[in-house]
Amino acid sequence: MEWCSEECPKGYRRTAIKGIHHCCFDCVQCSNGEISNETDKGSCIKCAEDQWPNDKNQCAPKPTDFLSYGNDVIAIVVSVISIIHFVKTSIILVIFIVYRDTPVVKANNQSLCFLILVSIMLNFLSVLLFIGRPVHVTCLLRHTSYGIICSLTMSCILTKTIMVYLAFKAVKPGSCWRKCIQAKCIHCVVFIFSFIQVLICFIWLCISPPFPEMNTHLCLEKIIIQCNEGSMVAFSIFLGYMGLLAAVSFIVAFLVRNLPDSFNEAKYITFSMLVFCSVWIAFIPAYMSVTGKNTVLVEIFAIISSNEGILACIFFPKCYIILIRPDLNTKNVLLRNAH
The missing domain is CATH 1.20.1070.10 (Rhodopsin 7-helix transmembrane proteins)
Structure with missing residues (x-):
């Protein structure tokens, strides 16, 4: 079976195009705080509160921020x-x-x-x-x-x-x-x-x-x-x-x-x-x-x-x-x- 749309890359999710065959879809980038670590995913995964999406394809630990002698x-x-x-x-x-x-x-x-x-x-x-x-x-x-x-x-x-x-x-x-x-x-x-x-x-x-x-x-x-x-x-x-x-x-x-x-x-x-x-x-x-x-x-x-x-x-x-x-x-x- 041939798809009328190409696969969505990592960091994107599929979304159906209204009024068109279900095989056709758009690729939408994951929202803030979410990732998609596989191609052609239908939904994104939300990262934990202490993590943030690195290039929208993996959850990485968030760096901490406070006034310190070492960094400031x-x-x-x-x-x-x-x-x-x-x-x-x-x-x-x-x-x-x-x-x-x-x-x-x-x-x-x-x-x-x-x-x-x-x-x-x-x-x-x-x-x-x-x-x-x-x-x-x-x-x-x-x-x-x-x-x-x-x-x-x-x-x-x-x-x-x-x-x-x-x-x-x-x-x-x-x-x-x-x-x-x-x-x-x-x-x-x-x-x-x-x-x-x-x-x-x-x-x-x-x-x-x-x-x-x-x-x-x-x-x-x-x-x-x-x-x-x-x-x-x-x-x-x-x-x-x-x-x-x-x-x-x-x-x-x-x-x-x-x-x-x-x-x-x-x-x-x-x-x-x-x-x-x-x-x-x-x-x-x-x-x-x-x-x-x-x-x-x-x-x-x-x-x-x-x-x-x-x-x-x-x-x-x-x-x-x-x-x-x-x-x-x-x-x-x-x-x-x-x-």
Whole structure:
């Protein structure tokens, strides 16, 4: 018996031509995710989720995709940048410790400055948790560790901003605000603000913690290994609290920016929070528009740039005064700027 159509090659399937003899047919290429490993097949075979059709004639294992040191030069670059920023922050911390008895450091609350610098150092190191194959431990620690440390940074900055206002109020004779600017009260406020984020993370990890997953649907040619946030509600509350602390810090600092504040501390905080909020507002559409390892890179960029903004706006001016202009680091200049 002779066929009026030639045999379909591998990777194709037969489909009947309506209104023509059943011996006549067309050859149609297999759909995405399907193969035909024999000639003249009437149907295609669907590949398993962890496999993809190689030239439509055999199922091959899908390659995995995640941000790694072995395959991505950018992973090495961001790691080096993170470590450089960590070392730079460490140097600033040493400078503040060495010059802790000078007016410019004393006037801006030593303990809060030290806490902010240590938390920024840890924020830069937390970037390293985002690089490498996601496993259960790193998925648990990625966002929670950064969120808690970042909340400590924001809590210190917010407390620092509030203290600027209270310190101005406390100089008035008979003021009842003097008790509020004592070290115990300051540390208590920082602890409360930070503990709220710890509590949010604890509930998140108890209800539906993050976990590693192999996403086979986002891209047909490869398996994207990523961290699933678990409960999106808890993750949203977690991010929202950090945003709330940053927004309140910015608003309070902006309102008190014109007070006769020594070394313009409120103005520096205003600029730092403006940079921080701008980075994370820009992060949202960028995060939603990318996939795979690019989402991790966007997060890393946001972490590094937002913390660098805080470092540059709050601490660089003080380092300039301490190291370059020691003539401004005197009690007389401090008192003159306060009036």
